[in-house]
Amino acid sequence: MQPYEIIGAPYTLWVADVGTAFPALDDAPGVDWTKVGTNGDRNYGDEGVTVAHPQTLNYARPAGATGPVKAFRTEEDLRIALTLWDLTLEQYSFAMNRNTVSTTAAGVGTAGYKEIGIYRGFEVREFALLIRGESAYGDGWVGQYEVPRAVDAGSPEIVFNKGVPAGLALEFMAMEDLEAASAAERFGRLIMQHAAALP
Numbered sequence: 634m635q636p637y638e639i640i641g642a643p644y645t646l647w648v649a650d651v652g653t654a655f656p657a658l659d660d661a662p663g664v665d666w667t668k669v670g671t672n673g674d675r676n677y678g679d680e681g682v683t684v685a686h687p688q689t690l691n692y693a694r695p696a697g698a699t700g701p702v703k704a705f706r707t708e709e710d711l712r713i714a715l716t717l718w719d720l721t722l723e724q725y726s727f728a729m730n731r732n733t734v735s736t737t738a739a740g741v742g743t744a745g746y747k748e749i750g751i752y753r754g755f756e757v758r759e760f761a762l763l764i765r766g767e768s769a770y771g772d773g774w775v776g777q778y779e780v781p782r783a784v785d786a787g788s789p790e791i792v793f794n795k796g797v798p799a800g801l802a803l804e805f806m807a808m809e810d811l812e813a814a815s816a817a818e819r820f821g822r823l824i825m826q827h828a829a830a831l832p
Contacts, residue, residue, distance in 0.1 A: 637771050643674040643681040644766030644778075646715065648727070651759050651782055658775045658826045662763060669727060669803070670719050678716030678800055682764055684778060685712040711780065711807035711820040713762060714787070716800040722749045728789050728801050730758050757784050762805055762821075774826035781821050782808040 647666040656662050670676030689708040692701035717724060722734045730753040739745030762783045768774035787804035807820040 634772065638769045640767050640769060640776075642767050643677065644764050644776075645670075645673040646682055646713065647763040647765070648760040649763070651761050653761050655761075655763060655777075655779045658777065658824065659830060662765070666763060669715070669724070670717055671721060671724065672719075676717060676719040676724075678718060678798070680716065683712075683714045684764065685714070686710070687712065712786070712804060713764060713778075713780070713783070713807075714802070714804040716802050718798040718800050720791075720799060720801070722747050725749060725801065727785065727803055728787060729753060730756070730785065731760075759784055759808065760805070762807075768825040768827070770825055770827040774829075776823070776825035778823050779821045780805075780807050781810040781813070784808060 646669040647662050648669060649666045653665045656666070662668070674681065687710050688706055691705045691707055693703040693705070694701050717727070726732055726734055726749055729749060729751055732750045732753070734747055734749050736747050737745055760783050762778070762780035764778040764780075766776055768776040783805040785803065786806035787802055789802040791799050791801060793799050809819040810821065811819075813819045813821075
């Protein structure tokens with residue numbers, strides 16, 4: 634409903650191996666993309682998915698001026714964060730460097746179980762991220778962030794408490810894509826549908 638540019642709906646996050654092709658706006662993410670949250674945004678805390686663009690600027694202030702006359706950007710980041718209300722081990726693995734989940738079948742007199750190692754080690758695994766939701770140009774149209782390289786930069790603390798969903802605070806940090814089509818796309822790109830496909 635208008636005004637389309639005011640978006641009041643959650644986005645959903647998917648991850649895949651680095652190098653996985655991003656889906657076209659009118660295609661569902663393929664089997665190589667894993668949805669974060671068994672039920673996507675229905676497993677996210679109320680704050681939804683946060684996309685942050687922090688930066689650090691240094692300002693030149695000459696002796697004859699009180700205000701800055703030039704700015705230099707020395708750092709910039711792209712961070713994606715959410716609180717995941719899904720503690721299945723397949724989802725927990727996003728906070729554990731995507732450690733493998735193994736399954737032991739039930740036996741006579743023994744319960745079946747799944748397990749995951751909770752040590753991450755030296756190697757930091759990289760992912761491609763797809764964050765998809767509504768477009769700012771029309772109802773039912775799609776917008777999506779495409780991040781070619783990112784790492785899990787979060788340090789989640791899980792609180793198990795009465796009457797409150799236990800959540801994993803996930804945070805992903807984009808890494809520069811040295812094979813990007815342009816310098817402006819080193820963290821990826823944001824695309825939004827603005828017109829329907831032609832017949």
